[in-house]
Amino acid sequence: MSQPGAPTLPDGLVVVVKRECETCRMVAPLLGRFATAVYTQDDAQFPDADAIHDADLSVSWHHDIETVPTVIRVVHGVEVERIVGWVRDQWRAITGVADLGDDLPPFRPGCGSLSVDPDMTDALRAAFSGHTLKSRRLELADLDDEMELMFDRGFTDGLPVVPPTDARVLRMLEGTTRAPQDIVAIVPPDLVEVTIEKIAINAVMAGCKPEYLPWVIAALEAVCTDAFNIHGVLATTMPVGPVIICNGPGTRAIGMNSEGNALGQGNRANLTIGRAVQLIVRNVGGGRPGEVDRATHGNPGKISFCFAEREHDSPFSSLAVSRGFSPAANTVTVFAGEGPRCIVDQKARTAAELANVFAACLRTLHSPKLVLAFDAVLVVGPEHARVLADDGWDRDRLISELHARLQMPGTELVHGALGIADGVPAHLRDVTLPKFRPDGILLVHAGGSAGLFSAMIGGWANGEMGSQPVTKEVLP
């Protein structure tokens, strides 16, 4: 019942009270009959001058006092029994005073302890458990602006960050059951071991809430696999970064957006989870633009590109289920992708017509002349999904129909064909080549309810020689 480093309580019966609490005031006259020590949280003179003032709430915090009054029986410095509020029978039992509170009602609930006041908890946690954090402290001079310091030290992505104080980082760590010094991954390009604590610091800076932290941890684990190859994703001159697609009931529990503007701005969970991952790659891994990041153009999604699949009314099984996970699991799938491009078709009324336009647009991904080298995420909007569902097309049907439409004659792909120099070698002129490898199209359902639009996200060098999508389960 007590935290490490707790002040020792005297043997006997210890009572914790505050004057503000009506129940404490009611029982105050009884305490002199049995209490070894009375700790008062607010008024040093309550209930009398002998009370011990727990001014910094150290006793209350360390002994996990949630309610006042609390009565604790201590034997040889160890708590053996505790009761809270006023329950006359319990008080009589613990004190052994048979007529205790004869004139009082049999029951009255206590009040909240000051040490669990939401306005106080962050500061108390920082004061009493801040020593558990191992990261270096950056001291600010009186005139230093903390926001400017974070810019000056190169810790930001170009936008302001939330300054990572002990109180904020400790609150962030409440979002996971994992210990602060647990090592989660080795972060490229500098190949640095990253702890939960360093992840939490960067998650604070990104603007995350504690409940987002498990999602950041899972996404970082996925990004730091050899299969995803974040080193290559950083180092490439192409404009790709980690696109994080979230699945499972937890996406709604933490308030992620899978609907209108899901791929855009405005939702804290979407934006800050993706941003935290990128800040960790920058600050812990050392992956910075102009250094290992050699992108020719980059894309705005490299600040953050994270969204949830719209599962609740999707006609398709989810991306995570297609990758072998249970619909009940919370997962993140990371994909090395560029920014999204819109696919417009407001006239298609059959699934086949829609597949035609999807295929025609997907064919142009990166270049209409390049085949097999890049994967794609196809984000089907709800109005397009309805057209597909009306014709009975499921996930597998749509993907197979797209592959069937994306078989390219070599005559259109060889160097010089279509007046475009780039392309495949001339000896492939008589061969038919697929635009995508068999598992190269990832299907996701997301977007607002209005708009006959979908979106496609082009990938980077695929397969074992480049980057492969990686899915990880989000664990508490």
Place this chain on the structure above:
Amino acid sequence: MTRTLLDPSSERTVLQRERLARPSSLEGQVVGLLDISKPRGDVFLDRLEELLIGAGARVLRYKKPTFTKPAPVDLRHEIATQCTLVIEALAD
């Protein structure tokens, strides 16, 4: 009260190493050329090899499995133990 923030970085300090003195000639030196496996990189390296041999060097050729990932540790070790000179360059 002193205000402090927690360091979000790896807290590493970059080591500075002195460069070795440059050789006065290529005669007798063993030069490593690493093909990073990008298309047509070999065309460039073939020409470089010709020039180096013409200058009296011996040339050893190496190849990364893929341009998208750093050279494997064993390959880096091999280059370090077999060569006296490495030409380091970045291009795309």
